[in-house]
Amino acid sequence: MAQIELPSYLEQSEAVRARFDRLKSREVILEVDQLGKVFDSPQGPVMALRDISFKTHRREFVCVIGPSGCGKSTLIRTLAGLESPSSGRVLLDGREVTEPGPDRGMVFQGYTLFPWLTVKRNVMFGLQMSGHAQSVAEGEAMDWIELVGLGRFAESYPHQLSGGMKQRVAIARALANQPRILLMDEPFGALDAQTRGKMQANLLEIWRNIDITILFITHDLDEAIYLADRILVLKANPGEVNELIEVPVPRPRSAEQFIGPEFLATKKRLEELIHPPSDDDDSDALNMVRMTRVGDSVENGLEEIE
Amino acid sequence: MSNTVQWFAVRRALPQRQATVLTVFSFLLPLLVWALVSYVPFLWHPKVEVTQPGSVTWFKEGMLVERPVFAEQRQLALESEAEPPEGKRANPVYLPAPHEVAVAFYTAFTTEPKRKSEKWLHESLWHSITIIFWGFVLSSLVGVPLGILCGTYALFSRLNEPFIEFFRYLPAPAFGALAVAVLGIHDGPKIAIIFIGTFFQQVLIVANTTRKLDVSLVEAALTLGAKRLQLLYRVVIPGILPDLYRDQRILLGWAWTYLIVAELIGTSSGITWFITQQARYKNFDNVFAAIIMIGIIGLVCDLLLAKLGKRLFPWEQHKEQ
Numbered sequence: 001m002a003q004i005e006l007p008s009y010l011e012q013s014e015a016v017r018a019r020f021d022r023l024k025s026r027e028v029i030l031e032v033d034q035l036g037k038v039f040d041s042p043q044g045p046v047m048a049l050r051d052i053s054f055k056t057h058r059r060e061f062v063c064v065i066g067p068s069g070c071g072k073s074t075l076i077r078t079l080a081g082l083e084s085p086s087s088g089r090v091l092l093d094g095r096e097v098t099e100p101g102p103d104r105g106m107v108f109q110g111y112t113l114f115p116w117l118t119v120k121r122n123v124m125f126g127l128q129m130s131g132h133a134q135s136v137a138e139g140e141a142m143d144w145i146e147l148v149g150l151g152r153f154a155e156s157y158p159h160q161l162s163g164g165m166k167q168r169v170a171i172a173r174a175l176a177n178q179p180r181i182l183l184m185d186e187p188f189g190a191l192d193a194q195t196r197g198k199m200q201a202n203l204l205e206i207w208r209n210i211d212i213t214i215l216f217i218t219h220d221l222d223e224a225i226y227l228a229d230r231i232l233v234l235k236a237n238p239g240e241v242n243e244l245i246e247v248p249v250p251r252p253r254s255a256e257q258f259i260g261p262e263f264l265a266t267k268k269r270l271e272e273l274i275h276p277p278s279d280d281d282d283s284d285a286l287n288m289v290r291m292t293r294v295g296d297s298v299e300n301g302l303e304e305i306e
Numbered sequence: 307m308s309n310t311v312q313w314f315a316v317r318r319a320l321p322q323r324q325a326t327v328l329t330v331f332s333f334l335l336p337l338l339v340w341a342l343v344s345y346v347p348f349l350w351h352p353k354v355e356v357t358q359p360g361s362v363t364w365f366k367e368g369m370l371v372e373r374p375v376f377a378e379q380r381q382l383a384l385e386s387e388a389e390p391p392e393g394k395r396a397n398p399v400y401l402p403a404p405h406e407v408a409v410a411f412y413t414a415f416t417t418e419p420k421r422k423s424e425k426w427l428h429e430s431l432w433h434s435i436t437i438i439f440w441g442f443v444l445s446s447l448v449g450v451p452l453g454i455l456c457g458t459y460a461l462f463s464r465l466n467e468p469f470i471e472f473f474r475y476l477p478a479p480a481f482g483a484l485a486v487a488v489l490g491i492h493d494g495p496k497i498a499i500i501f502i503g504t505f506f507q508q509v510l511i512v513a514n515t516t517r518k519l520d521v522s523l524v525e526a527a528l529t530l531g532a533k534r535l536q537l538l539y540r541v542v543i544p545g546i547l548p549d550l551y552r553d554q555r556i557l558l559g560w561a562w563t564y565l566i567v568a569e570l571i572g573t574s575s576g577i578t579w580f581i582t583q584q585a586r587y588k589n590f591d592n593v594f595a596a597i598i599m600i601g602i603i604g605l606v607c608d609l610l611l612a613k614l615g616k617r618l619f620p621w622e623q624h625k626e627q
């Protein structure tokens with residue numbers, strides 16, 4: 001097979017460059033400034049995040065990727081206000097974040113719909129917390145439920161929904177508060193590939209149609225490239241910013257682009273960052289010994305059939 | 307696939323039919339043992355009921371004597387060629403046969419009390435139920451909110467639970483004399499014993515149930531803008547309600563087990579008074595009937611509550627098989 005020459009992931013077409021210029025001229029919604037987080041554990045302090053700094057602009061879609069345990073969840077929980085930073089600051093619209101609030105919507109990896117409430121009541125929850133009248137909240141909730149395509153299930157309980165439907169309700173529930181930014185922690189991680197693909201397309205559709213900034217955590221490189229304007233790559237121990245990549249794939253995105261040159265170039269770069277080519281360091285390789293008995297050679301068996 | 311029933315499959319439900327059959331058997335088996343011991347003459351039956359005293363002067367008709375004693379007297383009578391006594395094997399008076407108890411179920415209600423001041427059975431039963439009711443309700447009125455607070459706020463947990471943990475090891479009946487001294491000899495101390503027996507366990511169990519609520523639900527609510535008391539009323543309490551209900555059912559069962567001790571305190575009353583009274587008259591069929599009645603009331607109560615629970619918490623149904 002002929003080796004295809006990939007362009008550099010840094011090469012941007014005219015349209016893409018113009019788009020990034022416009023994006024960066026927009027106001028800054030979220031600013032993370034030298035954020036650090038240390039956990040006290042029985043084994044001593046664990047540094048989960050060190051010196052994280054980045055900005056997201058209005059209506060930007062930022063993905064965060066990094067190896068498992070590098071502190072992605074810790075980062076997003078700190079942005080949400082569920083953890084307090086050990087050092088540095090998180091600013092939303094220039095104001096420091098100190099506690100959770102409805103201006104930052106959150107979609108968790110696990111299912112966190114309230115099991116005792118119907119889909120409609122779940123989506124109404126935030127509106128009621130902020131003191132909206134019942135009828136107003138009901139109307140708005142129905143709009144959001146329609147937006148995620150679950151109008152028929154408004155009166156169902158969460159346990160009657162599939163995993164993908166639950167996450168759609170969770171998105172509607174977070175958006176109903178009209179937050180400044182939507183924080184999503186591997187929201188589609190538990191879904192099968194097909195459902196996940198649909199959910200990604202849905203999410204892009206929603207994002208295009210409303211004024212929302214999204215910070216999305218994933219460990220799936222394709223997902224990150226497909227969704228993001230920029231990708232924040234973290235490295236582990238402690239979690240630090242490795243690189244912030246501008247995705248050169250033009251919008252609107254489609255599944256065909258998965259094999260396009262920009263897409264592949266970006267993916268190659270992400271792979272280099274996440275799995276650096278190691279020469280001496282084999283610590284990830286399993287220390288395996290052959291466990292089949294002599295004479296049970298599986299490969300040989302297959303060859304004989306041929 | 308085979309259709310044979312997997313009787314020993316770990317953590318799997320049995321098919322409906324087999325499950326029902328086993329439920330019936332769980333009641334039938336003890337009943338069967340009881341019936342066998344009662345109706346098969348050569349099983350146990352350590353006594354002889356005298357049907358005809360014969361020449362033995364101290365025998366009377368209907369009298370129960372030990373088998374060896376009867377055999378000896380009969381032997382003596384036969385040897386001296388006097389009229390031998392006749393008798394049939396019988397169980398001791400404290401083990402009535404199932405049919406006698408079944409009859410007692412009816413007659414116990416219709417038999418007039420021996421003395422004017424004494425109560426009918428249904429009055430005694432009702433009195434017992436009110437004791438349980440008030441003991442349990444008073445305990446729940448304080449115990450459930452306190453348990454929820456302990457499970458929700460570390461402050462309450464630290465402040466209350468260590469002491470409660472200590473107190474729950476003190477056996478409730480130990481407070482009987484004290485309760486009488488403080489609350490008199492009537493219903494007060496009895497309700498107090500049920501209360502003491504229930505309350506301390508209740509706080510700890512409810513606190514634990516509250517702590518088991520998935521904390522990510524609370525976090526989700528926080529990111530949706532819920533604050534302080536909203537978290538308690540809109541997330542914690544509705545979130546634990548089905549489990550709380552289950553706890554209460556179990557605790558109500560415990561409250562019943564304190565009933566007999568409670569009713570012995572001060573002036574004996576209720577079903578306990580009936581049982582001790584009937585035992586004194588040696589009406590053991592009535593004693594058995596009363597004991598079984600307590601079981602039936604408890605079981606029926608629990609089944610009704612379980613049914614009600616299914617209606618109250620429709621979102622919980624998937625958890626049950």
Ligand SMILES: Nc1ncnc2c1ncn2[C@@H]1O[C@H](COP(=O)(O)OP(=O)(O)OP(=O)(O)O)[C@@H](O)[C@H]1O
Binds near residue numbers: 039041047071219
């Ligand atoms: N509450 C805590 N106490 C102590 N250590 C913690 C706590 N939460 C997270 N950590 C540690 O911080 C590090 C980052 O955890 P985090 O859950 O943020 O990783 P992650 O990137 O989300 O991983 P994954 O991809 O597996 O979800 C881990 O080493 C973890 O052990």
Ligand SMILES: [Mg+2]
Binds near residue numbers: 072073074
């Ligand atoms: Mg995580």
